[in-house]
Amino acid sequence: xxxxxxxxxxxxxxxxxxxxxxxxxxxxxxxxxxxxxxxxxxxxxxxxxxxxxxxxxxxxxxxxxxxxxxxxxxxxxxxxxxxxxxxxxxxxxxxxxxxxxxxxxxxxxxxxxxxxxxxxxxxxxxxxxxxxxxxxxxxxxxxxxxxxxxxxxxxxxxxxxxxxxxxxxxxxxxxxxxxxxxxxxxxxxxxxxxxxxxxxxxxxxxxxxxxxxxx
Amino acid sequence: xxxxxxxxxxxxxxxxxxxxxxxxxxxxxxxxxxxxxxxxxxxxxxxxxxxxxxxxxxxxxxxxxxxxxxxxxxxxxxxxxxxxxxxxxxxxxxxxxxxxxxxxxxxxxxxxxxxxxxxxxxxxxxxxxxxxxxxxxxxxxxxxxxxxxxxxxxxxxxxxxxxxxxxxxxxxxxxxxxxxxxxxxxxxxxxxxxxxxxxxxxxxxxxxxxxxxxxxxxxxxxxxxxxxxxxxxxxxxxxxxxxxxxxxxxxxxxxxxxxxxxxxxxx
Numbered sequence: 001x002x003x004x005x006x007x008x009x010x011x012x013x014x015x016x017x018x019x020x021x022x023x024x025x026x027x028x029x030x031x032x033x034x035x036x037x038x039x040x041x042x043x044x045x046x047x048x049x050x051x052x053x054x055x056x057x058x059x060x061x062x063x064x065x066x067x068x069x070x071x072x073x074x075x076x077x078x079x080x081x082x083x084x085x086x087x088x089x090x091x092x093x094x095x096x097x098x099x100x101x102x103x104x105x106x107x108x109x110x111x112x113x114x115x116x117x118x119x120x121x122x123x124x125x126x127x128x129x130x131x132x133x134x135x136x137x138x139x140x141x142x143x144x145x146x147x148x149x150x151x152x153x154x155x156x157x158x159x160x161x162x163x164x165x166x167x168x169x170x171x172x173x174x175x176x177x178x179x180x181x182x183x184x185x186x187x188x189x190x191x192x193x194x195x196x197x198x199x200x201x202x203x204x205x206x207x208x209x210x211x212x213x214x215x
Numbered sequence: 216x217x218x219x220x221x222x223x224x225x226x227x228x229x230x231x232x233x234x235x236x237x238x239x240x241x242x243x244x245x246x247x248x249x250x251x252x253x254x255x256x257x258x259x260x261x262x263x264x265x266x267x268x269x270x271x272x273x274x275x276x277x278x279x280x281x282x283x284x285x286x287x288x289x290x291x292x293x294x295x296x297x298x299x300x301x302x303x304x305x306x307x308x309x310x311x312x313x314x315x316x317x318x319x320x321x322x323x324x325x326x327x328x329x330x331x332x333x334x335x336x337x338x339x340x341x342x343x344x345x346x347x348x349x350x351x352x353x354x355x356x357x358x359x360x361x362x363x364x365x366x367x368x369x370x371x372x373x374x375x376x377x378x379x380x381x382x383x384x385x386x387x388x389x390x391x392x393x394x395x396x397x398x399x400x401x402x403x404x405x406x407x408x409x410x411x412x413x414x415x416x417x418x419x420x421x422x423x424x425x426x427x428x429x430x431x432x433x434x435x436x437x438x439x440x441x442x443x444x445x446x447x448x449x450x451x452x453x454x455x456x457x458x459x460x461x462x463x464x465x466x467x468x469x470x471x472x473x474x475x476x477x478x479x480x481x482x
Contacts, residue, residue: 074392165381167380175361181294
């Protein structure tokens with residue numbers, strides 16, 4: 001198999017890799033905010049449960065969570081295993097990343113001084129307005145580097161979808177490596193991930209820069 | 216001065232350590248297995264690796280006075296792991312492929328006649344490979360089944376709706392039982408052993424692709440291969456081999472063991 005065929009074959013799987021990446025971001029970024037707000041809830045029960053949820057998600061491997069979401073329903077209830085593996089994969093990734101994003105959001109929100117809330121109250125802002133117009137814009141600026149970190153990790157973590165037989169780029173690479181007894185597909189995969197992340201890095205850098213006002 | 220002294224000490228230490236390692240006569244033979252491949256190699260009920268290949272290898276090592284260690288390989292990386300000295304052989308129901316010989320690996324005499332079969336659910340109504348047109352078939356990555364579907368059986372594979380590769384045969388069967396795929400393409404002994412323990416599965420009575428199992432060694436290890444082969448022959452002659460094969464766990468494979476049957480026909 002020529003290098004070109006190899007690259008073409010693996011690019012076909014790249015679409016599926018991108019599907020995991022974009023769908024996970026789409027669901028986990030907002031979900032993370034919900035989790036963060038629940039975690040900071042003044043109702044003790046809610047914050048304790050959320051805290052427990054976060055420790056479970058962060059304390060167990062993503063690979064295990066993928067297996068649990070994909071095959072768990074079958075082993076527990078003899079339910080059918082999903083034919084479209086993208087669904088369980090995106091569910092597992094979104095839950096996992098939401099837990100991490102939640103903690104990043106929380107760190108950002110708690111870093112804003114209490115004085116700003118008081119000032120907003122004096123100026124007649126409602127709680128919702130204070131959060132949306134004053135707090136959140138500052139939080140986003142502060143957490144961008146940490147979010148970029150997670151997003152870059154996500155690109156590489158997509159390769160884990162292999163454990164549940166989702167035929168993304170790295171799985172195809174492994175198939176080729178195996179049938180050709182060649183190491184080349186892994187090199188190609190490495191280059192693909194690097195380029196993907198270089199683009200992510202550039203875009204996140206641009207966003208960070210556009211948020212660079214007040215300086 | 217101190218640093219030089221320390222450096223000399225370190226060097227002396229390394230040398231004495233390697234001298235100790237060399238002085239140890241007992242050769243360590245690391246057997247590379249797929250730990251999820253019953254009945255040839257698997258984790259037994261007692262938590263130790265067992266299986267037909269493991270037992271034979273243990274007998275070979277006992278015979279030669281070697282110390283056996285088991286290394287569970289990642290099946291689709293097995294040859295890379297063999298090359299990187301993580302194990303001394305791959306011996307685990309491994310199908311001999313021409314591509315291995317072309318790549319220079321030393322392969323032992325074949326010891327087992329194998330065929331590939333399709334496993335479906337009993338209630339699926341599927342009864343032959345022709346019925347699988349447009350259906351989804353699961354295969355374990357890195358197995359000869361996968362190689363067959365890309366090679367000799369490519370015409371059949373083209374009629375399938377889709378081929379899903381899993382990283383273990385157990386996942387293939389979970390996908391089948393969970394209705395995510397319609398059939399699993401797998402080695403006959405593995406299919407027989409799994410179907411014996413799980414209800415509702417049907418092995419389609421069509422033997423696809425004839426192949427043989429062998430042991431793979433690194434290129435340049437021809438001598439090691441010869442030693443192991445001789446030991447196996449000795450075990451065949453003194454009856455140990457037949458004794459292992461007569462265990463009830465191996466009832467599905469005993470008829471296809473080449474050394475035993477050759478011996479019987481000669482006798």
